[in-house]
Amino acid sequence: MSLLQHQEAVLIEKAKTGDVESFELLIASYQKRAFNIAYRMLGNLEDANDITQEALVKVYRSIHNFKGNSSFSTWLYSIVNNVCIDFIRKNKKAKLLYIDKQQDGESYQREIPDEINTPECLFEKNEIKRMVHDAINQLNYEQRNIIILRDIQGFSYQEIAEMINVSVGTVKSRISRARSNLKEIISENYKVTS
Incomplete structure (x- = not known):
């Protein structure tokens, strides 16, 4: 100890x-x-x-x-x-935060941002954060919770399993399902192609 x-x-x-x-x-x-x-x-x-x-x-x-x-x-x-x-x-x-969505129907491609913190790059990073945050808020609370605990807060599978009182396998399954739904929400709402 x-x-x-x-x-x-x-x-x-x-x-x-x-x-x-x-x-x-x-x-x-x-x-x-x-x-x-x-x-x-x-x-x-x-x-x-x-x-x-x-x-x-x-x-x-x-x-x-x-x-x-x-x-x-x-x-x-x-x-x-x-x-x-x-x-x-x-x-x-x-x-939920960021309820206002851009629904112009146009699809666009994003360039891989340069790591230099120019105003354009900072704006782009903030837009991506906003988009992901908005998409997370559209998940049901169980999926939102599991994404937050694992991908945002960084808890291990074991820690999450103890927190929500399920097996590690269940945690992994729920995370996979939540990530899949999150990807679908982002693709549908922001016309992002994978």
Whole structure:
């Protein structure tokens, strides 16, 4: 066990006894990523802030249930993920970002961008990000969630499996299906040919 893991284990044990200061120290390094997960899932800063806070309160209230079968971060992020899913289910009309789409019907080809950060390249990169973000928001919440966890947040298959309580094989299958649907959405909405 590394020194950091030992320090985290000590903070977890103190937090389990109700030590608020230890809990705050424990979650300090995880709050930004927890917010990013919520923001990517919900697409709204205000909702993401609220959901992140709600998830952290749940973590605090249920930390005594943390058994250490997975890493603390995986356990915490799974709670954030579940709170987001509950929010989406309760608010089926959750707002998505970038609803305005260009529907001029023209197809075009994109050149491979030069790595120089000229204004044109930066604009192109931002347009691609917007296009992909818009397409992700069109996926159902299960597929959006799996894409965010794997391709945006960079969690391993094993971590995702622990977070959403399924097998690694199921995670791989869902990611494959979600990526396929994402490619289809991009092709249909933006007339991109593969």
